[in-house]
Every structure is written in structure tokens, then in C-alpha cells.
Amino acid sequence: MHHPPVGTEIEATAKWLEEHAAPGAATVLRRVARQRDQAREQLAVERTRNNRYPLAWHSARERARDANANTEYLARLADGVQQLLGEDVRRLTALNEDHTRINAMLRTDMARLQVLAERAGWVPDTQARRMWRWREGWxxxxxxxxxxxxxxxxxxxxxxxPAESYFGEWVAHLKTPAMTEADRLITKHLAAVAEVKP
Incomplete structure (x- = not known):
């Protein structure tokens, strides 16, 4: 039967007892040593179990302290960068606000232009003999x-x-009758689409 080691001194004492005709005492000595080791292990397990929450709390407190120190360091670093670049940051912020305002004005102007183009009907393209209309789709x-x-x-x-409408359909030979016929076809198509929609 295999037993875990009980320590060098106890094993030496048990061997001495066996050599001097006391094998029973050697067995008892080894058994008591093993029981002592088991009791120490159980005591260590109980202490660890009982100290688990305080240890976890201490560990969490240390982690929080480290995180707080790291945050304070980053805040000091950011303050230093802001002091170094303070004027540049203020100028960039003002420039960003100007760009935001200009973009809003451009969006408003584009919406107005879109409305005017829709009211105008057919608008000539940069290419010759080509026209565009944006009202209710392109x-x-x-x-x-x-x-x-x-x-x-x-x-x-x-x-x-647009999709599901006229695609490359011949309208007329001349421009003015073509515009009139195209307006009629577009009106017809939009009326058909309106009937289909619930």
C-alpha cells in the first residue's frame, strides 16, 4: 500500500523504530504524521474559503486603486497636452464650427436648388441635346x-x-414635341404607380 511521504525526520524515526523491533510504533508514527498533514491541508482549505471574500475585496480594492492612479495619470497627461496645444485646439474648434455652419448652409442651398429644378421642369445638361427632370424621380x-x-x-x-418605367423609349423627332410627349408619358406612369400603391 502506497502512502504519501510524511517528512524526512519522521521517516528516519520510523525506520529506526522498525530496526529496533518496534514496527507497530513506526506504523502509528507514520499514521499520526499523515493525519497531521491532512488536518493541516483541511485547515488551509477552510482558511482559504473563509478568506476568499476578504482576499477578493482586497484584490478588487488594489485593482481599483491602480485604475484610479492610471486615470489620474492620463488626466494629467491630457491637461499637459491641452496646455501645450491650447491655442491650436481653440483655433481648430472654431474652424470646425465654421465648417459645420458652412455645410449646413450648403445643404440648405442644395435643397433650394432641388426645389427650383423640380419647378423648372426640364433642365439642360452640360452635354448638348440632353435634358434632365427631377420631379417625382429622375x-x-x-x-x-x-x-x-x-x-x-x-x-x-x-x-x-426610374425603374419599372420608360427606358430608352422613342418620343419624337423634335425637341419641343418630345418634351410635351415626355411630360404626358411621365404623368401617365405616375398615375399608374399611384393606382398600384395602396
Whole structure:
């Protein structure tokens, strides 16, 4: 039967007892030493269990102290950086506020331009013979030459619109009748879309 070691001095004493015709005393000595070791282990486990919460509290307190010291160090560092760059930071803040204000003004101007463009109807594009309309979605009216490979059956103005609408449909040969016919087709398409929506 294998027993855990009981210590050098106790083992030496037990061997001496065995050599001097006292094996029973050696067995008792080893058993008492093992019981003593087990009792110490149980006592250590109980102490650890009882000290678990105070140890955890001490550990948490130390972690909090370290975190607080780290926060204070970072705050001092930030104050030093702000003192070094104070004027630059103030200038950048003012510049940022100016940019925010200018962007808001530009958004307002773009919205006004969009409203004006919608009221104007067809607006010429930078390319010749091409026009745009933004009211109720984008629409393009452009002049194309006859090219059967690209699907243009005849010279004239073709209409493109949003999804599920007119896409490259021939409208008229001349610009003014093309604009009138495109407006009629757009009105017809928008009425059909309004009927479909609940």
C-alpha cells in the first residue's frame, strides 16, 4: 500500500523504530504524521474559503486603486497636452464650427436648388441635346441618332426614367414635341404607380 511521504525526520524515526523491533510504533508514527498533514491541508482549505471574500475585496480594492492612479495619470497627461496645444485646439474648434455652419448652409442651398429644378421642369445638361427632370424621380430626355445595334430605331429624342418605367423609349423627332410627349408619358406612369400603391 502506497502512502504519501510524511517528512524526512519522521521517516528516519520510523525506520529506526522498525530496526529496533518496534514496527507497530513506526506504523502509528507514520499514521499520526499523515493525519497531521491532512488536518493541516483541511485547515488551509477552510482558511482559504473563509478568506476568499476578504482576499477578493482586497484584490478588487488594489485593482481599483491602480485604475484610479492610471486615470489620474492620463488626466494629467491630457491637461499637459491641452496646455501645450491650447491655442491650436481653440483655433481648430472654431474652424470646425465654421465648417459645420458652412455645410449646413450648403445643404440648405442644395435643397433650394432641388426645389427650383423640380419647378423648372426640364433642365439642360452640360452635354448638348440632353435634358434632365427631377420631379417625382429622375427622368432623362436625350437625342440619339439611328443605330440598330444600340436599339435606337430612329433619329430623335428618347426617354429614360426610374425603374419599372420608360427606358430608352422613342418620343419624337423634335425637341419641343418630345418634351410635351415626355411630360404626358411621365404623368401617365405616375398615375399608374399611384393606382398600384395602396
Amino acid at each position: 427622368w432623362e430626355l436625350a437625342y440619339r441618332k439611328k443605330n440598330t445595334k444600340d436599339g435606337y430605331r430612329d433619329h430623335g429624342w428618347y426617354l429614360w426614367g
